Amino acid sequence: MKYISTRNKTSKALTSAEAILQGLADDGGLLVPESIPKVKPKDIAALVNMRYEDRAVEILKLFLTDYTTDELKECAELAYDWFDIHDRTRLAIISNKPADAKKIEANKNNVRAILELWHGPTSAFKDMALQMLPQLMRVALKKTGESHNILILVATSGDTGKAALAGFADVPQTKIMVFYPDGGVSKIQRLQMVTQHGKNVNVTALKGNFDDCQNGVKKIFNDEEIAKKLESANVKLSSANSINWGRLVPQIVYYFSAYADLIDNEEINNGDLVNITVPTGNFGNILAAYYAKRMGLPVNKLICASNINNILTDFFNTGVYDRNRSFFKTITPSMDILISSNLERLLYHETGDPSYIKDLMDKLNTTGKYEISADLKKKLSKLFYADYAGENETKETIGHMLKDMNYLIDTHTAVAMSVANKYIQSTKDTKPMIIASTASAYKFAPAVLTAIGEDISKLDEFAQLDKLNKISNVAIPQGLAGLKTAEVLHTDVCESAEMAERVLTFAKK
Ligand SMILES: *Cc1c(COP(=O)(O)O)cnc(C)c1O
Numbered sequence: 001m002k003y004i005s006t007r008n009k010t011s012k013a014l015t016s017a018e019a020i021l022q023g024l025a026d027d028g029g030l031l032v033p034e035s036i037p038k039v040k041p042k043d044i045a046a047l048v049n050m051r052y053e054d055r056a057v058e059i060l061k062l063f064l065t066d067y068t069t070d071e072l073k074e075c076a077e078l079a080y081d082w083f084d085i086h087d088r089t090r091l092a093i094i095s096n097k098p099a100d101a102k103k104i105e106a107n108k109n110n111v112r113a114i115l116e117l118w119h120g121p122t123s124a125f126k127d128m129a130l131q132m133l134p135q136l137m138r139v140a141l142k143k144t145g146e147s148h149n150i151l152i153l154v155a156t157s158g159d160t161g162k163a164a165l166a167g168f169a170d171v172p173q174t175k176i177m178v179f180y181p182d183g184g185v186s187k188i189q190r191l192q193m194v195t196q197h198g199k200n201v202n203v204t205a206l207k208g209n210f211d212d213c214q215n216g217v218k219k220i221f222n223d224e225e226i227a228k229k230l231e232s233a234n235v236k237l238s239s240a241n242s243i244n245w246g247r248l249v250p251q252i253v254y255y256f257s258a259y260a261d262l263i264d265n266e267e268i269n270n271g272d273l274v275n276i277t278v279p280t281g282n283f284g285n286i287l288a289a290y291y292a293k294r295m296g297l298p299v300n301k302l303i304c305a306s307n308i309n310n311i312l313t314d315f316f317n318t319g320v321y322d323r324n325r326s327f328f329k330t331i332t333p334s335m336d337i338l339i340s341s342n343l344e345r346l347l348y349h350e351t352g353d354p355s356y357i358k359d360l361m362d363k364l365n366t367t368g369k370y371e372i373s374a375d376l377k378k379k380l381s382k383l384f385y386a387d388y389a390g391e392n393e394t395k396e397t398i399g400h401m402l403k404d405m406n407y408l409i410d411t412h413t414a415v416a417m418s419v420a421n422k423y424i425q426s427t428k429d430t431k432p433m434i435i436a437s438t439a440s441a442y443k444f445a446p447a448v449l450t451a452i453g454e455d456i457s458k459l460d461e462f463a464q465l466d467k468l469n470k471i472s473n474v475a476i477p478q479g480l481a482g483l484k485t486a487e488v489l490h491t492d493v494c495e496s497a498e499m500a501e502r503v504l505t506f507a508k509k
Contacts, residue, residue, distance in 0.1 A: 001037070001065040003245060005029035006348035007358040016064040017140035020133075020246035021150075023239060029357070030344050031245050037062035039256075039296040045270050047260040052088035053080050055260065056132075056253045062295075063249050067139060075135035079167075079250075082120055082131075089128075089254050090116045091261045092437075094405050111267050111432040112420070114413070115258045122192060123440040123477045124334075125285065126163040132250035133240060134171040140246075141173050148236040151507050152176040153220060155213035158189040159334060159443075161203075162196070164240045169198030175235075177202040177506050179213045182493060187461045188443075188483065195486035202506045203490035206499070216499040226500055235507040242284045243341050251288035252295070258434050259297055268432055275429065277303040277420040278436045279332070279412040280312060283340035285436060290346060290383070300431055305419035306388040307332045312340055316386035319377035322369040330391060331411045331447040334438070339364075347372070350379050385427070389418035395451035397421075398441075402452060408472040410444045411451070413437040440477050442468060 002013035007029030014022065019031045039062070047055050053076040060072050067075075080088050092114040120127025137150065152174060154164050161178040168176040178193060182205035185193075193203045206213050220226055221237060230237065240247070255276065262268045276299055278286035286304055293299035306313050307330045315321045323338045330336055348357050363370040372380075389397070397414040401407050409417060416435050424430065441448045445464040449456050452471070456464055462484050465476050494502050 001063055002034050003031040004034050005354065006032055006344050007354050007361065009354050015066045015143075016245065017066050017143040020136050020140045020244065021144060021146065021238070023241075023244045027358075029354070029361075030243055030341070030348075032345050032348055033063055033245075036291065036294045036349070041270055041296075044256065044259065044297070045263070047256060048264050050260075052253075052257055053077055055257045056080070056250065059253045059256055060249060063252075064136070066143065067136075071139050075132065075139060079132040079135045088119060089257060090119065091258055091265070092116060092407060093265065093267065094401075094407050110430040111262075112435060113258065113262060113267065113432065114407070114409070114435050114437045115254065116437045117254060118410075118437065118440045118443070119477075120163075121166045121479050122159070122163045123443050123479055124159055124163060125436070125438040126160060127166065128254060129242075129247040129250045129284075130160075130163040130167040130240065132167075133244065133246045134167045134174060136246040137238075138171050138173060146236075148231075148234050149507075150174045150238045151230070151235050151503070152238055152240050153217050153503065154178045154240060155210070155217040156180050156185075156193075157210040157213075157333070158185040160240075162189065162192040165193060165196045165198070165201055165203065168240070169196060169201055171200070175200040175202075175506065176240075177204070177503060179204050179206045179217060179499065181205075181209045181213055182207050184209055186446075188445075188480065191483045191486065191488075192479070194488050194490040195483060196489065201490075202492070202502075204492040204494055204502055207493065207495050212496050216496050220500055220503055223500065226504065229504055230507055233504075233508045242282050248284055248288060248291075248342070248345075251285055252291045255289050255292040255299075255434070256297060262432065262434075271298055272432065273298045273300040274432045274434055275299070275301045275303060275420075275423070276434045276436070277305055277416045277423070279305045279335060279416040279438055281335040281337040281340065283312070283342035283346070285438070287342045287345055289436075290349075293383070294349070300429070301423070302384050303419060303423050304384055304386040305416045306386070307335045307394070307415050308388060308390055309336050309338060310388035311338055312343075313386045313388045315343075316380060316384050319374070320369065320371045321364065323364070324368045331394060331444070331451070332415055334412060335415065346380075347376070350376060385423050387419045387422050389415045393418045398448055398451040399453070402472065408441045408448075408468075408474050409437060410439040410441040411447050412439050412444075414451075440480075441472070441474070442476055442480050 003019035005011040005025030008027045056076040057072045117125035276289045280286050360370040394414045397418045
């Protein structure tokens with residue numbers, strides 16, 4: 001299996017190891033597999049009695065054909081070695097009689113399975129990918145004979161930084177350095193980062209906001225002087241952002257895994273169609289579900305759930321992608337995005353026409369907007385349903401789920417749940433529904449507590465966790481509970497003008 005650019009037919013095809021080390025294609029496009037492998041019903045049946053790690057190997061080996069099965073096994077064991085819990089993901093079957101059962105015909109099919117993707121070290125679904133990417137990179141360095149050390153540079157507004165730190169900590173031949181805005185992340189997010197263990201990690205607070213972090217990191221990536229100095233220290237820069245194929249491919253696994261669990265639970269028979277709802281930001285998670293469908297997982301509709309930054313809802317419903325619009329800060333910050341980078345991969349796979357994609361992306365760059373052909377729009381409408389949830393709907397859904405279903409969800413999951421309900425009501429489609437749950441409610445405790453009517457003005461961060469614990473009876477995740485007593489290991493602070501120097505100093509360490 002080779003990897004090619006979404007924007008250029010003639011660019012050199014890469015192996016998966018090369019694609020994972022390189023990140024972006026040379027021409028600015030995204031790297032995609034040149035074909036999509038197929039999975040048969042018997043292959044899905046074989047997954048049912050496997051552990052998550054082994055399911056991962058079965059799916060990954062179809063895409064990463066230059067990795068040996070033993071290498072993939074080792075990657076999966078190291079990536080998903082979490083605490084002492086048994087399940088990497090868990091399916092919560094909330095009800096086959098939802099509160100609106102009167103409106104829709106209740107039947108055995110009407111299952112809602114919440115796919116909990118947040119049992120990893122940082123309590124968010126990004127762990128599913130960011131625990132695996134460093135392992136895939138480590139093996140890719142060996143395979144390609146790369147002798148440089150790789151320094152991963154990350155600018156974070158809170159969550160990605162910790163997930164990347166946790167993934168890369170003590171991974172051989174790599175270092176990771178994270179810049180976060182001083183005073184611009186929540187206390188819990190800051191504690192998660194500054195208590196990170198590992199000989200190869202650095203966490204630095206930048207005097208500035210998130211944009212300053214991001215601009216500073218971008219400048220360092222594009223600076224040839226710095227690259228030369230790094231070269232003399234035998235270091236190359238790389239990033240862990242969500243357009244890397246090594247971050248996307250591990251996400252395909254959990255959709256197969258969820259389907260296998262539904263068979264195992266006797267909620268479905270192998271071959272039954274299911275729907276999948278995903279709370280979407282950069283379009284990575286739902287794109288993974290799309291790959292699973294194209295590979296042969298029996299999926300009916302992919303339901304793209306947005307918050308009030310609903311650029312994707314408009315795109316699927318009108319065929320126009322237009323980022324010239326207001327930007328809102330919401331209680332679902334991980335979905336506050338106006339450029340969903342991974343959409344480019346979908347458009348490529350549905351057209352197979354790189355010059356068409358290049359044209360659309362050039363338009364997006366120059367005018368902030370593009371419109372797809374009527375033919376392409378029709379194709380996408382068959383695959384996707386898109387809608388969004390407003391802030392109040394999101395809050396009400398959290399309250400309703402806790403009160404009526406005795407199930408605690410975070411704000412992002414609540415967006416997905418609201419949109420899944422809208423889909424079921426408007427289409428009367430009662431096929432089993434998998435809903436991706438992307439964060440533990442404890443990660444967004446202030447918003448969740450406020451949504452259910454609690455006054456949090458007198459509670460500090462840890463009192464908030466305890467309060468949510470009392471209300472819900474759901475255990476506080478180990479990674480968060482331990483923060484109260486964890487030792488602070490990183491106290492570096494710097495100005496924008498000092499960033500490059502800090503990077504060089506850490507690179508040489
Ligand atoms: C990153 C994130 C999302 C959005 O996922 P994409 O792959 O960017 O679409 C949704 N919810 C949470 C909690 C996230 O961290």
